[in-house]
Amino acid sequence: MRRFAYALLFVLVSSVTFAHGQAKYVFFFIGDGMGVNQVNGTEMFLAEKDGRIGVAPLLFTQFPAVGMVTTFSGTNSVTDSSAAGTALSTGTKTYNGAIALDIDGKKLTTVAERAKMAGNKVGVATTVSIDHATPAVFYAHQPKRYMYYEIATDLPKSGFDFFAGSGFLKPNQTIDKKEAPSVFPMFSKAGYTVIKGFDHFKEQAASAKKVILMPKEGSSEVSLPYAIDQKAGDLNLAQITEAAISVLTKNNKKGFFVMLEGGKIDWACHNNDAATAFNEVVDLDNAVKVAYEFYKKHPKETLIVLTADHETGGIGLGTGKMELHLKALQNQKVSEEVLSSEISALRKSKQNSVSWDDIKSLLSEKMGFWTKLPISWEQEKKLRDEYENSFVKNKVVFEKSEYAESEPLAAKAKEVMDEIAMVGWVSGNHTAGYVPVYAIGAGADLFIGKMDNTDIPKRIAKAAGYK
Known part of the structure; x- marks a missing residue:
């Protein structure tokens, strides 16, 4: 009888959390470098901080749809961020280093571009530079991920409505180190308002049609500060998510798609810095909380998907003794x-x-x-x-x-x-480990079970009705 009651409860909960309508509003979160143990370690760290053994669940790990994702690229069992990002943005495997091109160098259509073609507003945001691999694969098409200038020049061509991140690494220098016209006048000509700082965003957003949000003047263009290092006034991913919702819902009855990357989980894991990595996962979860508040107002029309492009560092929770x-x-x-x-x-x-x-x-x-x-x-x-x-x-x-x-x-x-x-590391680079996927809302049931990273954008497109 108790087993039947639990089964009935699951069905009732599923009917709410696996909304069967079309996803009008899509949030696609990517935790760069965030494998299963980065998530599990964060939850156990939070529990131990509370003085107990176990897990203190993050919000996104409580989403009803959970799956496991393979991440190999088209040319290697261990992917880089650009190939993995291309798989997550286009549904196609490619070579390590490619930005939304296939193995033969042909241009691929991204899920963000599909959303735009379907009449939706579109946003791309990150905690690192806007021309970095993961954000780039949603709006740019270049043969090499380090072509930062060339990637940035693709931004205005996309016509997307919202971008955010720390800035641009090579705003006036090509891949072959030649001086080139600054990308910022290109952005202005295409109708973008560059806003620096969240306080300025709140002042200027109402009059801006398309926005590029960056940190306040004088901040690093390389990345936002790690969560563990953040100070009052620093731009963070939760604020970026709030800003994205503000821009993408303004005068918009059609819907939106937004990709939001927690890019520095990967960086902390490259450094084998466990405390910093776990704080980055919490920072990502704080951004998810902003999206979740939006979801609660539109539960039948909103889809939130969270995954990772690959695992970084081969983090091990335990180094010999059965202790942590x-x-x-x-x-x-x-x-x-x-x-x-x-x-x-x-x-x-x-x-x-x-x-x-x-x-x-x-x-x-x-x-x-x-x-x-x-x-x-x-x-x-x-x-x-x-x-x-x-x-x-x-x-x-x-x-x-x-x-x-x-x-x-x-x-x-x-x-x-x-x-x-008692945390160990296999390497200072990427591994081929599984990464998780979590989802809630309209079409979330598509993200249950084992899948490949190429399946994820296809299933987002299906849930949202993009062609």
Whole structure:
């Protein structure tokens, strides 16, 4: 009898959450580099912070439709972001490095372009630069992902209504390093208003027809700050989601499609920085919460889909003993990259005459070592040996990852933190691991079970009626 009651409850819940109407409003979230363990680790970290063992569920993991996704590219079992993004945007496998072109270099039509052709408003947003691989594959068509200028010149050709991110990496320089006309006048000519900062957005959005939202003046064009490093006034993905809804619903009875990327989960995992990665997943979930509030007002017409392009780092939750100490990660107050900057600043301010006590004070403040986290003799020796190399012998060899170069002592401190938390990593690059997919709303039932990444845009198009 109890089993029947549970089955009946599932049917009743499914009838609400798997809305059978056409998806008028589509939110497509992509957690770059976010595999199953990035999600699971975040939920266990949040639970341990609350003083218990288990999981503290993120909002998106409670969506009723859940699936598992393969990510290989057209030329390799381990994909890069551009090939995986192309699969997620067009439903076609391609070579690593391609931006919405097939293996033979032919232009592919993206799900965002299909939405636009169907009369919908369209948005593309990210926490990294707007010309980066994942956002690019929804609006641009180029043979190489590093053709940042050429990608940016494709933006006004798309006619999409909303873009957001940290900016543009090469706004006036071609792939062969030749000076070129700035892309910003091109944007203006195509009717885009470039708005810098969320406060300015709230002031200017009402009069703007098409918007490119970037951080406030003086911010980095490379990426938004990591969630763990964000300060008051910094633009974040939740605000971007709010802005996207504002722009895409204005004078619009047809509907919209918007892709929103949490791009720096991947960057943190390239750095093997667990605390920073888990905070990025929470940041993505905060953006999903904004979309979910919209969904609650339009449950029969809204589809929210969240997935990842690939897994990064091969993160392992447990390093030998049958234990995890994820709670320790809450003592890390900054990303490895910011810690590196602070060590460099300390070096400069003291003209390289930095004492071990200076380093201990900094690591205690930023990582909790010694004061909040007891560390072993072996762990302290790792840090002390690196200090000797960097500041006594002056043998400073910066550690390089895909998107950063770090002071060796910052890298070592992050390594010790991961060791204390008992988090391991296979590599500093992408892996071929499964990634999850979650969905709620109109057509969500299409995202249950095992599928390939090429299936996802096809199923979004089906749910929304794009041709």
